Amino acid sequence: MKTQRLFWNIVNNVEALIDSGVYSAGSRLPPERELAEMYDVSRPTIREAIIALEVRERVEVKTGSGVYVTAQHTSALAEKIISAFELTQARALVEGEAAALAAHSITDAELLAIQQTLSDMKTADNADQADQRFHAIIAEATRNTAVVNCVENLWHIRRTSPRIIDAYSDVCSQSCEQRLQEHTKIYNAISNRDACAARRAMHDHFNRLINALFDASEAKALEEIKRKTDKTRDLYSLSHLRQ
Known part of the structure; x- marks a missing residue:
């Protein structure tokens, strides 16, 4: 239960950063290791958060390259x-x-x-x-x-x-x-x-x-x-x- 709460906290936090423009369209998220250190969680927890973000179409995982913010959602702030x-x-x-x-x-x-x-x-x-x-x-x-x-x-x-x-x-x-x-x-x-x-x-x-x-x-x-x-x-x- 604790891991699940941590996982959703990270998802919500990253989404907020995307909506605010801190992570702009096409930009790459920090590496898994850095995210784990940033949120003080295990790397498996970060992987679950990334999977959820990918399912929500907030990010795209490119094998061997990294995790990138998808363009269709970065304009959420501007659409308001x-x-x-x-x-x-x-x-x-x-x-x-x-x-x-x-x-x-x-x-x-x-x-x-x-x-x-x-x-x-x-x-x-x-x-x-x-x-x-x-x-x-x-x-x-x-x-x-x-x-x-x-x-x-x-x-x-x-x-x-x-x-x-x-x-x-x-x-x-x-x-x-x-x-x-x-x-x-x-x-x-x-x-x-x-x-x-x-x-x-x-x-x-x-x-x-x-x-x-x-x-x-x-x-x-x-x-x-x-x-x-x-x-x-x-x-x-x-x-x-x-x-």
């Missing part, structure tokens, strides 16, 4: 309706900690690469790509593959969800100078090796973005209310009865 507000809050939480970690481990070469993205952000045509690269470099500087995968998956949702693309488009285009200033502040904190300041600067950046999204959402809601009111006014107006 995620609002721009939820995505931005998640990015703030993940990337705030990434900035704090990076402040301790970033290299001089990576700092120079970030400086280049700040320069590129000054040009409208390059701003969005430079923005993404800025955050990617910080994630890479954490030396934590799980953090890198999380940031990449959040950016994937940002780039592929029509609803979020629409919500971000007006907000980002209207605040290019402010975006550059916020990113510069994040860079300065990381460059100074100040983890607390880096986390705070990243949170400030996303907090401003969340407020801007709310402002844009309220403006659209008011515009829709006005449109419906005008339509109703025209419907009941007596103007068309005048001779």
Whole structure:
């Protein structure tokens, strides 16, 4: 009974890691030995968990190669309706900690690469790509593959969800100078090796973005209310009865 509980705990844990994007589509799970050490269980227990994951079509076992995450299930998170507000809050939480970690481990070469993205952000045509690269470099500087995968998956949702693309488009285009200033502040904190300041600067950046999204959402809601009111006014107006 104890072995069965351990076995299902591992299945549930690995599935959660797949759904969160830590183990992305096509990626290979750690070797059996490493998984056994990671979960502090026997290798036979790991084998049973892998069999269950394969039956659920979460992974594919390739003899002589390893265990790979199947593509059809890795989009489970993206298939759910995620609002721009939820995505931005998640990015703030993940990337705030990434900035704090990076402040301790970033290299001089990576700092120079970030400086280049700040320069590129000054040009409208390059701003969005430079923005993404800025955050990617910080994630890479954490030396934590799980953090890198999380940031990449959040950016994937940002780039592929029509609803979020629409919500971000007006907000980002209207605040290019402010975006550059916020990113510069994040860079300065990381460059100074100040983890607390880096986390705070990243949170400030996303907090401003969340407020801007709310402002844009309220403006659209008011515009829709006005449109419906005008339509109703025209419907009941007596103007068309005048001779």
